Amino acid sequence: MKQEAPSLEGVQQVVSECLRSSHFTVERVLSGVSTYVYRVHSSGKVLYLRVLPERELSFGVEVHLHQLLRRRDVQVPEVIHFEHHNEILGMSIMLVTEIPGIDASSCASFDRYKNLLKEAGHQIARIHQVDVDGFGWIVRGDASLEMTLRAEKSNLYDVIHAFLDEDLSILAGHVISLEEASRIRRILGDGTDLMTRHSSKLIHGDFDDSHIFQQDGRFTGIIDFGEIQGGSPLYDLGHFKLHDGQRYQGFDALAAGYHEVRMLTNDDHSEIDLWALWIGIRRLGMMYKRPWGGYHEHLSRTVKQLLAQM
Numbered sequence: 001m002k003q004e005a006p007s008l009e010g011v012q013q014v015v016s017e018c019l020r021s022s023h024f025t026v027e028r029v030l031s032g033v034s035t036y037v038y039r040v041h042s043s044g045k046v047l048y049l050r051v052l053p054e055r056e057l058s059f060g061v062e063v064h065l066h067q068l069l070r071r072r073d074v075q076v077p078e079v080i081h082f083e084h085h086n087e088i089l090g091m092s093i094m095l096v097t098e099i100p101g102i103d104a105s106s107c108a109s110f111d112r113y114k115n116l117l118k119e120a121g122h123q124i125a126r127i128h129q130v131d132v133d134g135f136g137w138i139v140r141g142d143a144s145l146e147m148t149l150r151a152e153k154s155n156l157y158d159v160i161h162a163f164l165d166e167d168l169s170i171l172a173g174h175v176i177s178l179e180e181a182s183r184i185r186r187i188l189g190d191g192t193d194l195m196t197r198h199s200s201k202l203i204h205g206d207f208d209d210s211h212i213f214q215q216d217g218r219f220t221g222i223i224d225f226g227e228i229q230g231g232s233p234l235y236d237l238g239h240f241k242l243h244d245g246q247r248y249q250g251f252d253a254l255a256a257g258y259h260e261v262r263m264l265t266n267d268d269h270s271e272i273d274l275w276a277l278w279i280g281i282r283r284l285g286m287m288y289k290r291p292w293g294g295y296h297e298h299l300s301r302t303v304k305q306l307l308a309q310m
Contacts (some may be wrong), residue, residue: 005028014093020112025040048096049095062140066225072129075219077221079096101214101215102110105247116256121253121255128233130149131199133149151200159231162165168285176303180307188281201232203235205239232271237251240254242306280299284299
């Protein structure tokens with residue numbers, strides 16, 4: 001059960017106790033989806049307080065993850081304060097440093113963008129070296145800083161097929177044709193073996209250029225691990241490819257950087273396309289009843305382009 005976003009006054013009290021100071025300002029950041037996010041300006045530095053809406057869940061796993069990734073030279077925020085259950089807010093909190101700059105899509109030139117994406121490819125490949133026990137959403141219920149990342153399901157097949165028939169039934173005859181729905185069902189059915197051939201690895205879960213940060217064209221880090229899962233290491237590349245081209249076309253540069261850390265084969269590229277198709281159908285199925293907009297258009301257009309190439 002999600003709790004309402006805490007009041008600014010409550011957040012100010014929490015930040016004051018965390019920093020042992022009253023010399024700061026706080027503002028709500030409305031871009032957070034899985035967590036409530038507040039920007040803190042203190043002594044010339046910017047910090048972010050993240051609040052987990054579900055009372056029974058904890059940031060403990062995510063704190064462990066940030067520490068683990070930083071030891072592997074992945075540029076992610078540093079956690080400077082964590083509580084499983086903050087008494088003032090009644091929810092788990094995590095205070096982290098800022099990744100400076102703005103997202104990669106705001107890059108001034110395509111050449112700079114390509115260089116950023118190549119470095120992001122190196123970084124996401126390192127993230128995919130982290131083992132996970134199980135598949136699907138990472139379990140967040142434990143208060144301790146666990147040394148093992150655990151996911152909800154024992155196999156990836158169940159994740160892939162949990163909503164596929166339902167999503168295709170909703171979309172068929174509306175967003176996609178009946179013939180396209182039939183082809184997608186067949187392609188993903190035949191492709192399941194390819195998509196499930198890996199041991200479970202950590203995936204970002206929402207990886208696109210809005211979560212890749214840069215400052216003056218220099219890569220500064222990857223943000224927002226609120227959607228972390230265990231699954232195929234190629235899921236994130238599929239997610240990026242699905243969302244690519246909303247301003248620049250960056251997938252080839254990302255894949256080139258990834259390839260320098262972990263070689264991508266022809267089978268890998270086929271699997272990336274399968275994940276892009278699967279994620280597109282899942283997102284459209286989830287969003288079908290919402291007012292139609294630019295994001296719907298992009299997803300439906302990309303799904304049809306992928307299907308035409310398969």
